[in-house]
Amino acid sequence: MIGWFRKLRDAGVLGMNHRNAEYIMPYNPRCNYPLVDDKIISKQRAEEAGIRVPRLYGVIEIEYQIRGLEKMLGDRKDFVIKPAHGSGGNGIMVITGAQHGRYRRSNGMLVTLEELGHHISNILSGMYSLGGQPDCAIIEQRVEFDPLFDQVSYRGVPDIRTVVFKGVPVMAMVRLPSRMSDGKANLHQGAVGAGLDMGTGRTTTAVHMDRYIDLHPDTGAPIAGLQIPNWDDLLELAARCHELADLGYLGVDIVLDRHEGPMVLELNARPGLSIQLANRASLLHRLRRVEALESIPRSSRERAELARKLFAASQPPEPQIVQCA
Amino acid sequence: MNKLHLRLLALGLLVLGLGTTWYKVSVIGLPLERDAQTEIWTVEARITLNADDGPTQVGFAIPNNPPGFNVLGEAFVSGRFGLARESDGINRTALWTSRRSSGNQSLYYRIQLADDRADEPITVGAAPEFPERPDYQEPYASAVEALLDEVRAESADIASFTRRLLLRYNSDEPGENVEVLRSGAEDDLEHTRNIIHILAGARIPARPVKVLELSDRLSRGSLKTYFEVHNGTEWVPFNPRSSQRGYPKNAVVWQWGDDDVLRLSGANNASVQFSSAVSAREAVRVAEQRAAQRGSLLMDFSLFNLPIQAQNTYRVLLLVPVGALVMVLMRNVVGISTFGTFMPILIALAFRETQLAWGIFLFTTVVAFGLAIRFYLENLKLLLVPRLGAVLVVVVLLMAAFSVLTHQLGLDQGLSIALFPMVILAMTIERMSLVWEEHGPGQAITQGLGSLAVAIVGYLVMFQPMVEHLVFTFPELLLVILALMLLLGRYTGYRLTELWRFRHLIMNKGAP
Numbered sequence: 001m002i003g004w005f006r007k008l009r010d011a012g013v014l015g016m017n018h019r020n021a022e023y024i025m026p027y028n029p030r031c032n033y034p035l036v037d038d039k040i041i042s043k044q045r046a047e048e049a050g051i052r053v054p055r056l057y058g059v060i061e062i063e064y065q066i067r068g069l070e071k072m073l074g075d076r077k078d079f080v081i082k083p084a085h086g087s088g089g090n091g092i093m094v095i096t097g098a099q100h101g102r103y104r105r106s107n108g109m110l111v112t113l114e115e116l117g118h119h120i121s122n123i124l125s126g127m128y129s130l131g132g133q134p135d136c137a138i139i140e141q142r143v144e145f146d147p148l149f150d151q152v153s154y155r156g157v158p159d160i161r162t163v164v165f166k167g168v169p170v171m172a173m174v175r176l177p178s179r180m181s182d183g184k185a186n187l188h189q190g191a192v193g194a195g196l197d198m199g200t201g202r203t204t205t206a207v208h209m210d211r212y213i214d215l216h217p218d219t220g221a222p223i224a225g226l227q228i229p230n231w232d233d234l235l236e237l238a239a240r241c242h243e244l245a246d247l248g249y250l251g252v253d254i255v256l257d258r259h260e261g262p263m264v265l266e267l268n269a270r271p272g273l274s275i276q277l278a279n280r281a282s283l284l285h286r287l288r289r290v291e292a293l294e295s296i297p298r299s300s301r302e303r304a305e306l307a308r309k310l311f312a313a314s315q316p317p318e319p320q321i322v323q324c325a
Numbered sequence: 326m327n328k329l330h331l332r333l334l335a336l337g338l339l340v341l342g343l344g345t346t347w348y349k350v351s352v353i354g355l356p357l358e359r360d361a362q363t364e365i366w367t368v369e370a371r372i373t374l375n376a377d378d379g380p381t382q383v384g385f386a387i388p389n390n391p392p393g394f395n396v397l398g399e400a401f402v403s404g405r406f407g408l409a410r411e412s413d414g415i416n417r418t419a420l421w422t423s424r425r426s427s428g429n430q431s432l433y434y435r436i437q438l439a440d441d442r443a444d445e446p447i448t449v450g451a452a453p454e455f456p457e458r459p460d461y462q463e464p465y466a467s468a469v470e471a472l473l474d475e476v477r478a479e480s481a482d483i484a485s486f487t488r489r490l491l492l493r494y495n496s497d498e499p500g501e502n503v504e505v506l507r508s509g510a511e512d513d514l515e516h517t518r519n520i521i522h523i524l525a526g527a528r529i530p531a532r533p534v535k536v537l538e539l540s541d542r543l544s545r546g547s548l549k550t551y552f553e554v555h556n557g558t559e560w561v562p563f564n565p566r567s568s569q570r571g572y573p574k575n576a577v578v579w580q581w582g583d584d585d586v587l588r589l590s591g592a593n594n595a596s597v598q599f600s601s602a603v604s605a606r607e608a609v610r611v612a613e614q615r616a617a618q619r620g621s622l623l624m625d626f627s628l629f630n631l632p633i634q635a636q637n638t639y640r641v642l643l644l645v646p647v648g649a650l651v652m653v654l655m656r657n658v659v660g661i662s663t664f665g666t667f668m669p670i671l672i673a674l675a676f677r678e679t680q681l682a683w684g685i686f687l688f689t690t691v692v693a694f695g696l697a698i699r700f701y702l703e704n705l706k707l708l709l710v711p712r713l714g715a716v717l718v719v720v721v722l723l724m725a726a727f728s729v730l731t732h733q734l735g736l737d738q739g740l741s742i743a744l745f746p747m748v749i750l751a752m753t754i755e756r757m758s759l760v761w762e763e764h765g766p767g768q769a770i771t772q773g774l775g776s777l778a779v780a781i782v783g784y785l786v787m788f789q790p791m792v793e794h795l796v797f798t799f800p801e802l803l804l805v806i807l808a809l810m811l812l813l814g815r816y817t818g819y820r821l822t823e824l825w826r827f828r829h830l831i832m833n834k835g836a837p
Contacts, residue, residue, distance in 0.1 A: 063708075
């Protein structure tokens with residue numbers, strides 16, 4: 001048993017206790033949590049800083065406003081309802097269209113306006129928020145994701161999670177929804193995580209439910225070698241988010257919109273550890289390398305460049321030829 | 326720096342907690358084991374006398390902190406006599422006086438004694454002067470001289486000198502010298518005085534001691550005479566007949582010195598009879614009384630002084646930190662995920678009343694039924710708080726139905742379900758159904774079983790009779806738990822479940 005612990009340590013795996021005690025507590029001041037936990041605030045700050053985020057259609061703060069939901073939605077048939085303080089992708093309802101007076105969810109189910117109202121009321125009463133406090137519901141633009149990941153995701157929105165440490169992106173992965181995850185991009189709910197080579201922005205290895213895989217479990221398409229377009233810009237975007245919340249250890253979730261390019265979906269003050277499995281790499285080694293740096297450049301572009309230089313794979317993965325049907 | 330601070334704090338708490346515990350065990354004598362018993366001796370002295378007309382005064386020597394015992398309490402039955410107690414620093418005396426009493430009178434003195442483990446030297450009374458060498462008469466003088474010379478050659482110090490002397494003096498085949506010395510000193514007191522007299526020839530200070538040898542159901546007992554010699558630092562007791570050094574285990578020193586135990590004026594025909602009996606009592610109670618005798622404040626502020634009802638509450642309450650420690654270990658070191666942070670502890674507390682097997686059965690049944698109802702309520706699209714309330718009502722109804730049903734079947738265990746914290750059950754059901762919807766049944770069942778497993782482990786640890794006894798008798802052990810928690814708070818190592826989670830990263834060390 002002790003031997004196993006030692007092996008984990010030698011492999012540089014970052015454990016939950018270690019992450020909490022050595023990275024989250026010292027680098028993430030508690031007072032800055034609301035900046036990322038409250039999606040309304042983080043959206044505002046991002047917009048002020050010129051970082052692209054999904055457009056806000058409306059906020060529902062009290063039960064009474066649910067009556068005005070139909071009016072608020074107007075003829076929008078393409079939107080996302082989410083709790084302002086949600087965590088782990090819980091409570092997010094994605095509406096992709098309307099049919100026979102009902103709304104169609106991303107998983108294909110039809111819901112009535114009344115059911116939307118019920119969902120919002122659940123959000124308001126704090127069902128999905130941390131600690132069960134009363135919450136607000138946000139209605140925002142649905143990201144029409146880039147077809148890049150069509151072959152390797154099953155409904156839902158694939159996103160790119162980057163761990164940014166002291167402003168330097170240290171590790172990234174693509175989170176691909178699967179049938180198991182019900183369209184959610186959360187690894188422990190069954191989404192596929194695919195590691196990204198920091199140098200090139202190409203997918204490398206992948207993991208699904210803690211198991212290493214090469215092919216997407218639902219579509220059967222190979223995962224490795226997909227190229228994220230404009231990787232440099234995306235890394236810079238992730239690095240810039242550091243200034244938004246002044247959190248030293250930050251998870252940035254970015255989605256690729258078909259028309260508008262990368263958008264920051266949300267920030268996370270306690271990013272998970274599965275990113276290590278997706279990349280088959282140690283987070284601890286990389287964090288230590290950033291800690292060992294004498295100085296960290298001020299400009300986000302330089303920090304992104306630094307990340308590419310420091311953490312590029314020695315052998316970049318072969319690009320995959322995406323066949324467009 | 327920060328880490329050092331924490332370690333020092335934890336160390337301080339550990340030392341404080343363990344130190345207080347050690348003090349309570351070794352000095353006050355609180356038992357580490359549960360249900361430990363201590364022998365209690367009840368000794369009674371009955372004085373009968375025939376009072377003359379006119380004023381009567383009875384002086385009766387009573388024990389003064391007898392070595393090897395703790396005095397738990399004493400009582401006097403004085404009849405029409407007035408009572409005063411006197412002490413001369415070595416002995417205590419009960420002084421009964423009456424202005425006008427006549428005829429047969431009985432006075433009683435009762436003392437309760439507990440064995441004291443401490444084996445302290447006897448230093449009662451000021452260090453004595455060396456006695457003057459007595460002016461022995463011939464042929465006594467030469468016999469003493471000869472005996473002392475023989476003994477001196479065989480001994481090393483005062484104690485061994487005394488022992489050699491006693492052996493020779495009590496020998497079955499005494500020499501001529503001893504025969505001379507022994508003549509005319511037959512009874513115990515005379516015998517002892519004689520020995521002390523001889524010891525004075527070697528300038529060894531000695532004093533007679535009146536001792537009561539206790540035995541269970543002793544009645545009509547009387548005092549025996551021992552004596553002590555002073556070796557320069559302490560008094561060393563000897564049995565003048567058997568020549569044995571030291572007092573036997575159950576011997577109470579009643580009076581030091583040569584005075585009479587009973588002194589009378591205005592009365593005649595007095596006699597004293599001693600009786601004793603042994604009984605067992607909870608060691609905890611004895612320790613309390615002992616602490617009171619020693620004037621230790623520690624036991625005044627102990628939980629044992631609370632009313633019984635409050636005590637019973639604390640017996641359970643003090644176990645919660647133990648459960649919390651289990652919780653911390655299970656979550657941060659083992660890495661089991663549970664519903665709510667401390668919910669499993671509350672479940673474990675409920676198991677205490679229901680017993681484990683029934684507890685598990687009742688818990689799973691209620692949660693399963695509750696879940697079914699909760700999924701039905703989901704269709705009605707209720708708001709969160711009313712829905713929680715509805716689940717709560719259903720839970721209470723389920724519990725009532727369960728109790729009635731099992732009672733009808735003649736199973737009384739079903740009644741204990743009422744002790745389950747129903748709000749906790751309702752919350753569990755709600756959270757479980759949420760996890761069920763959000764993360765799938767697998768996650769929900771894993772977490773449910775996790776909670777149950779932690780509750781079971783918590784129950785098994787918390788309700789060890791030993792643990793229950795220790796935290797209640799030594800609440801300062803909670804400081805030790807606090808220290809452990811502080812240290813665990815900075816535990817940055819892996820969790821046991823992470824071994825499994827990251828097993829692939831260990832298998833192929835592909836870390837760049």
